[in-house]
Amino acid sequence: xxxxxxxxxxxxxxxxxxxxxxxxxxxxxxxxxxxxxxxxxxxxxxxxxxxxxxxxxxxxxxxxxxxxxxxxxxxxxxxxxxxxxxxxxxxxxxxxxxxxxxxxxxxxxxxxxxxxxxxxxxxxxxxxxxxxxxxxxxxxxxxxxxxxxxxxxxxxxxxxxxxxxxxxxxxxxxxxxxxxxxxxxxxxxxxxxxxxxxxxxxxxxxxxxxxxxxxxxxxxxxxxxxxxxxxxxxxxxxxxxxxxxxxxxxxxxxxxxxxxxxxxxxxxxxxxxxxxxxxxxxxxxxxxxxxxxxxxxxxxxxxxxxxxxxxxxxxxxxxxxxxxxxxxxxxxxxxxxxxxxxxxx
Numbered sequence: 001x002x003x004x005x006x007x008x009x010x011x012x013x014x015x016x017x018x019x020x021x022x023x024x025x026x027x028x029x030x031x032x033x034x035x036x037x038x039x040x041x042x043x044x045x046x047x048x049x050x051x052x053x054x055x056x057x058x059x060x061x062x063x064x065x066x067x068x069x070x071x072x073x074x075x076x077x078x079x080x081x082x083x084x085x086x087x088x089x090x091x092x093x094x095x096x097x098x099x100x101x102x103x104x105x106x107x108x109x110x111x112x113x114x115x116x117x118x119x120x121x122x123x124x125x126x127x128x129x130x131x132x133x134x135x136x137x138x139x140x141x142x143x144x145x146x147x148x149x150x151x152x153x154x155x156x157x158x159x160x161x162x163x164x165x166x167x168x169x170x171x172x173x174x175x176x177x178x179x180x181x182x183x184x185x186x187x188x189x190x191x192x193x194x195x196x197x198x199x200x201x202x203x204x205x206x207x208x209x210x211x212x213x214x215x216x217x218x219x220x221x222x223x224x225x226x227x228x229x230x231x232x233x234x235x236x237x238x239x240x241x242x243x244x245x246x247x248x249x250x251x252x253x254x255x256x257x258x259x260x261x262x263x264x265x266x267x268x269x270x271x272x273x274x275x276x277x278x279x280x281x282x283x284x285x286x287x288x289x290x291x292x293x294x295x296x297x298x299x300x301x302x303x304x305x306x307x308x309x310x311x312x313x314x315x316x317x318x319x320x321x322x323x324x325x326x327x328x329x330x331x332x333x334x335x336x337x338x339x340x341x342x343x344x345x
Contacts, residue, residue, distance in 0.1 A: 009050035015085035019236035086260035
């Protein structure tokens with residue numbers, strides 16, 4: 001139980017230091033090459049939570065507190081904070097690239113959606129410009145062939161349609177050129193996303209800055225505002241978002257949730273599975289006499305010891321003789337019969 005308590009304090013300290021309260025820090029020098037940047041608040045909080053749970057466990061195991069289902073639920077609620085910190089550190093220790101990968105994927109998803117939406121708008125504009133030019137070319141060809149108002153030939157109306165086509169081609173060429181430039185920026189941003197693989201949180205931030213520079217002109221051509229800057233979450237909330245995502249939860253996530261739970265409360269669960277000892281009878285307490293009472297009881301005992309005891313010597317009596325067997329006894333003489341007569345009064 002002590003070893004599990006120490007491990008729980010360590011996981012709590014690491015999680016609080018990385019996620020919530022990294023400052024203030026004191027640098028402790030233990031010798032050449034041994035320097036520890038200790039977060040004061042994180043250390044105090046981890047020791048407080050660890051000692052609180054340790055005291056509850058000792059009280060339960062020492063039978064000062066009786067454990068039942070409500071007590072187990074209450075202890076679980078009390079230990080929920082420590083269990084959360086355990087889960088954070090255990091998951092990130094088992095998968096050391098998780099936090100960087102999670103932050104990178106979250107940032108990439110935002111900019112990939114933005115680039116996809118911008119490409120849809122640009123392609124729609126390009127298609128519309130090309131359709132307008134094609135339509136005007138059709139109007140001109142139909143007028144020359146006499147399929148419209150005027151007879152066949154290059155007449156006055158055909159000249160008007162040719163004028164409209166020329167103006168439309170010139171204006172559409174500018175729009176198409178801008179669309180081509182915007183699509184080139186989009187391809188540049190796609191190349192950044194495909195070829196850059198951040199290895200640290202700092203590299204994730206650097207990639208986001210480069211993407212925002214690449215797509216600033218893209219937003220001007222599409223009319224889409226730039227996406228909000230993706231803020232990097234703390235490791236604790238990143239782990240919780242991953243573990244409790246029902247679409248991606250797996251055996252690994254379930255395993256680490258169980259380990260984090262039993263790291264704090266496993267010894268209590270194991271203790272509750274041990275059968276209880278039979279209750280011993282309580283011996284009656286010896287009355288505590290006062291000093292005068294003790295003196296009186298001692299005098300009475302002395303007087304009773306001085307009285308001579310009367311001892312009676314009882315001599316053993318001989319055993320009674322056994323009766324002879326019935327077969328050897330003589331037969332009894334029959335009683336004489338009285339003559340029949342009257343009884344005198």
